[in-house]
Amino acid sequence: MNTLTAIRSRKSPETFLSTPLKRETITAIAEAGNYAPIFGHIHFTVLTDPELLQAVNDRSIEMMKQSGNEFAEKMANTPGYSATRNAQAMILLSAPGGHDAIGFAMANVSCAAENMCLAATELGIGSRFMMGPVMALSQEPIRSVLCLPEGYEPLVAVALGNVEGKCSQRKKEMNNVNWV
Numbered sequence: 503m504n505t506l507t508a509i510r511s512r513k514s515p516e517t518f519l520s521t522p523l524k525r526e527t528i529t530a531i532a533e534a535g536n537y538a539p540i541f542g543h544i545h546f547t548v549l550t551d552p553e554l555l556q557a558v559n560d561r562s563i564e565m566m567k568q569s570g571n572e573f574a575e576k577m578a579n580t581p582g583y584s585a586t587r588n589a590q591a592m593i594l595l596s597a598p599g600g601h602d603a604i605g606f607a608m609a610n611v612s613c614a615a616e617n618m619c620l621a622a623t624e625l626g627i628g629s630r631f632m633m634g635p636v637m638a639l640s641q642e643p644i645r646s647v648l649c650l651p652e653g654y655e656p657l658v659a660v661a662l663g664n665v666e667g668k669c670s671q672r673k674k675e676m677n678n679v680n681w682v
C-alpha cells in the first residue's frame with residue numbers, strides 16, 4: 503500500500519474485534535509514531551493488558567456520565583457503549599508539562615498519532631484517534647499504573663485492534679480548500 507492509498511483508506515472503526523494483536527505489529531505502529539515530525543519530546547505508553555483496558559473503559563464511561571456534557575452523557579448511557587471501542591491495544595501519547603500555550607505539545611502528539619493510524623492502516627489493523635479516555639488515564643487509580651516519565655502528561659491516545667473486513671479507499675469532498 504502506498505502512502506496516499508493508506509491516507510485515503512484510514513477509517514476509525516466503530517468497534518474492534520476481540521482477537522489480540524501481535525506484539526511486533528504494535529511495536530511497528532509505535533515506531534511509526536516516533537518518525538513523525540516532533541519538535542521536542544513525547545512519550546509512548548503501550549497498554550495491552552485486558553484488565554487495564556477494561557479499567558480505562560469503565561472509568562471513562564463513569565467520567566462521561568458525570569461530565570455535564572449532554573453528548574458525552576448520552577453516549578455513556580447507550581447500552582453496550584464502549585469508550586475504548588473494545589480496543590485490544592492503546593498507545594497513549596504524553597508530553598512534558600502537558601498542554602502548552604502555543605500548542606506545540608498537542609501538535610507533536612497529534613503528528614505521532616496520525617503516523618500510527620496510517621501505519622496501522624498499512625498493516626491491516628484498525629485504529630482510532632481518541633481523546634475521551636485521556637482523562638481516565640491521567641488520573642488515579644489508573645495513572646500510577648502507567649509509570650509515566652516524571653512531569654509528562656497524557657494528551658491523546660490511539661486505540662488499535664483487528665476489524666471486520668478490509669480497508670478500502672474513501673472519497674472525500676474537497677470543498678473546504680481555497681487557493682490564494
Ligand SMILES: Cc1cc2nc3c(=O)[nH]c(=O)nc-3n(C[C@H](O)[C@H](O)[C@H](O)COP(=O)(O)O)c2cc1C
Pocket residue numbers: 512513514515585587630631632633634635
Ligand atoms: C481530536 C479528536 C478526538 C477524538 N476523540 C475520540 C474519542 O474520544 N472517542 C472515539 O471513539 N473517537 C474519537 N475520535 C475519532 C473521531 O470520532 C473520528 O476520527 C471521526 O468520527 C472521523 O472519522 P474517521 O476517522 O473515520 O474519518 C476523535 C478524533 C479526533 C480528531
